[in-house]
Amino acid sequence: MMAFSSIPMTPTELQSELQRIEQETRTLVRVSTSKANVAQTPKEVIWTLNKAKLYHYIPVVPAEKRHKIPLFLVFALMNKPYILDLRPGNSFIEYMVKQGYDVYLLDWGAPGLEDKDLNFDNYVLDYMPRALRKVKAISGSDEFSMLGWCIGAILTTIYAALRPDNGLKNLILLTAPLDFTDKKAGGFVRWVNDQNYDPDKIIAAFGNMPGQMIDYGAKALKPVENYIGSYLTLWDNLSNPRIVESWHAMNTWVTDLIDMTGATYRQLIEELYQENRLIQGTLTIRGERVDLSRIRANLLNVIALTDHISPPCQSESIMTKVSSEDQLLMKVKGGHIGMMAGSGALKYTWPHIEEWLGARSD
Amino acid sequence: MNQQPDITNPFDPMATWRAARDASLESWSKMMIEFVNSEAYSQATSQWLDTYLAYSQPFQRAIDTTMTQVLTGLNMPIRTDVTILAERLTNIEVRLDDLDVKLDDIQRAVQALPTSQPAADTNVETRLDKLDARLDDIQRAVKVKALPASKRAADTSAKAKEVK
Numbered sequence: 320m321m322a323f324s325s326i327p328m329t330p331t332e333l334q335s336e337l338q339r340i341e342q343e344t345r346t347l348v349r350v351s352t353s354k355a356n357v358a359q360t361p362k363e364v365i366w367t368l369n370k371a372k373l374y375h376y377i378p379v380v381p382a383e384k385r386h387k388i389p390l391f392l393v394f395a396l397m398n399k400p401y402i403l404d405l406r407p408g409n410s411f412i413e414y415m416v417k418q419g420y421d422v423y424l425l426d427w428g429a430p431g432l433e434d435k436d437l438n439f440d441n442y443v444l445d446y447m448p449r450a451l452r453k454v455k456a457i458s459g460s461d462e463f464s465m466l467g468w469c470i471g472a473i474l475t476t477i478y479a480a481l482r483p484d485n486g487l488k489n490l491i492l493l494t495a496p497l498d499f500t501d502k503k504a505g506g507f508v509r510w511v512n513d514q515n516y517d518p519d520k521i522i523a524a525f526g527n528m529p530g531q532m533i534d535y536g537a538k539a540l541k542p543v544e545n546y547i548g549s550y551l552t553l554w555d556n557l558s559n560p561r562i563v564e565s566w567h568a569m570n571t572w573v574t575d576l577i578d579m580t581g582a583t584y585r586q587l588i589e590e591l592y593q594e595n596r597l598i599q600g601t602l603t604i605r606g607e608r609v610d611l612s613r614i615r616a617n618l619l620n621v622i623a624l625t626d627h628i629s630p631p632c633q634s635e636s637i638m639t640k641v642s643s644e645d646q647l648l649m650k651v652k653g654g655h656i657g658m659m660a661g662s663g664a665l666k667y668t669w670p671h672i673e674e675w676l677g678a679r680s681d
Numbered sequence: 682m683n684q685q686p687d688i689t690n691p692f693d694p695m696a697t698w699r700a701a702r703d704a705s706l707e708s709w710s711k712m713m714i715e716f717v718n719s720e721a722y723s724q725a726t727s728q729w730l731d732t733y734l735a736y737s738q739p740f741q742r743a744i745d746t747t748m749t750q751v752l753t754g755l756n757m758p759i760r761t762d763v764t765i766l767a768e769r770l771t772n773i774e775v776r777l778d779d780l781d782v783k784l785d786d787i788q789r790a791v792q793a794l795p796t797s798q799p800a801a802d803t804n805v806e807t808r809l810d811k812l813d814a815r816l817d818d819i820q821r822a823v824k825v826k827a828l829p830a831s832k833r834a835a836d837t838s839a840k841a842k843e844v845k
Contacts, residue, residue, distance in 0.1 A: 368778055369771045432760070433767035449778055456785060506718050515727035520734050524741065539717055543710035551706070555699070627714075 343557040350553065354575075355568040358401035360413045362424075366453040370428025373450045375457055376412055380419040386680035388488055389421040389458040391451060395470035396442070397533045397579045399572060400426050402660050403468075406568045411659055414669050420680070423454045429577040435526045438582035440605045443477045448485070455486065464489035464676060465616075468659065469629065473497065473591070476637065479614045481607055489679050490616040490643075491672060494655050496629040498598040498636040499591060505630040506540040511592045518588040522581035530576030540627050565662065572660075598636060611640040618646040619675050621668070623658035647675060773823055780816065787812065 366373035378385060392412070394400035403424065404412040415422050425447070430437065454463055463486055467475030472495030479490050502512050510516060521528060538545040549566075556562040579587075596602035602609040618641055622631045631650070638648050651658055652667045659668055716722055745760075752759045758766075791805050 368774055431764075431767065433764040433771070445775070449782070452782065452785075503718075509718060509720075510723050510726060513723045513727040515724065515731050517731070520731070524734050524738055540714075541710070542713045542717065543706060548706060548710070551702075 339558070346557050346563055347553070350563060350567040350570065353567075355406065355564070355571040357406055357568055357571055358404045359407055360404045360410055360416060365423075365457055366450055368446060368449060370430060370434065371446050371450070372426045372428060373453055374424045374426060376416050376422040376424070378419075378421060379416055385419045385421060386677065387460055388462050388464055388680040389423060389454055389460055390415060390676070390680075391454050391463050391465045392422065392424045393447070393465065393467045393471040393475050394424075394427075395468060396427050396474075396583060397470065397528075397530060397577060399575050399577065400424055402572050402656065405572065405660055406564070409565065409568070409660065409662075409665075411664070411669055414665070415673065418673050418677070420676075421458050421460075423450075423457075425450050430527060430580045432526045435522075435581040437580040438586045439474065439477060442474055442583070443481065444605055447474065447478050448482065451485065460486075462486045462488040464491065464680060466491040466493065466672075467495065468493040469496065469655070470587070472634075473587075473597070476597070476611070476614070477602070477604060477609050479616055480609045480611050481604060481613075483613045483615055487616045489619070489676060490614065491619045491621065491676065492634070492637070493621045493659060494623050494626050494629045495620065495634045495637070496591075498633050499593075499595045500598070500636075501630075501632050504632050505627060507536065507628065508592055508633075510536070511588050516588075518585050522585055525578075525581070527578040527581050528584035530578045533579060534573075534576050537628060569660070598640065600640075611637065612642050614641040615643055617679050618643040619649060619672065620647070621649045621651060621658070621672065623653050623655055624650055625653065626655045626658070628655040645679070649675075773826075780819070784812075784816075 361377040362374040363377065364372050365375045392400070392403060394403060404410045407413060412422055412424065427442070427446075451463065455461060465475050465479070465487055467473070467490075472492040475490060476492065476495065476497060479487055499508050501508070503509055511518070518528075521532070549570075553563065553566045556566075590596045590602060594601075597609060598611070600608070600610055600612075618638070620634060620638060622634045623629075624631070635648065638646055649671060651671065652663055653659075653661055658664065749759050787809065791809070794805065
């Protein structure tokens, strides 16, 4: 911590304390005014469409030892996907590449005003099939595993229900907000179901849903932790390089905001959060009804026990709606993001996902 | 992530202060989480947002109208023009991606053909050459479409003169 850890008795001790304080002040200025070096796992762009990019991570395991079925990752729409590849040693992608997976990541990019009409229909039926076609072409495999996180889990679930015969073998959902039956479960669902809350007014005003507003909403769910606790953690650990660098990387991601397209936000709030159409089986995507019982892929549903953004009750009920014979509901320690990117992820989450997927990837 | 304070040292006033601070923050946090999850907070936030949008929109519209008039007066593209252009580029990208898909399909079909039939190979090569020529045509058409209208008109009249 940047204060006297004990009262200095001699001039030498005093000098040493002053040097430490100077060093820690520099660290504080650096991490609060610069961006961390993130997303360092070697990759190549193999496909682009509009703002979207598909990355293929360079394998490090010899071909004969690699898993045959590629892993396709889909993150949420309103944050950058490099949370899956935060920094060396704290990267799910790096971990999976080292475990012998052929990993692909779909980066939705940052939408502009010209994209305000893009919605789930476009993402699921235009972007994802094209990206998956490329995955199949590059990997040479007709089958694939798909992992969706947060809103990415909504997209992958819809895709899995609409295109069950397109080679999807394994579906992994992480903190998936799918069932909004309980209108009092968590802040988001409660806020957007207020009678005065009208997403159309926001979209009419801004075109897209501003990233800053989404960020405010997410932070307001745990205001003390996000606005004070996080900075106190840094303050208390300024002399610990491991914690400082980890905080720096996470802060870089947290402050790297992107807007959500207006049409997607409207669909998310009205059709899912308010009308709960996905789990009720009444959601239609470009005229096709999303029938969850058509999902037959092996299913791993990972829930974070202390998730305040997608409370567990929003993720659990899909298990009874799908037709997958091989399914597992996994509850792990941590919150919505910490579960996959926190210091405990390497111990409590990644090995379990890898173990499940490894048994189904050859 | 947080390192535990050294509460074993009774002579360290900072450790005692940190312990007290953390305890008070924890209770404060619980209280705030309960507050933001309450009906009252939901209503207040929605009303605040509603009011903000209602009052800010006329100003925003006035700024937009002024900007549009100024930019139009200066003969410069306005936001709508840029948006339309970006949408057209995206449409072209989508069509190129569709072509890419078709080319991949053709490539796969060619690769799947038995190699011991030279006549068939030649036929496919001819078809690929034709396809290549059509792709070149499309590329040229796309380039022409991307040119400003005035330049396009100039090019067309130049071509017309050449024909004469």
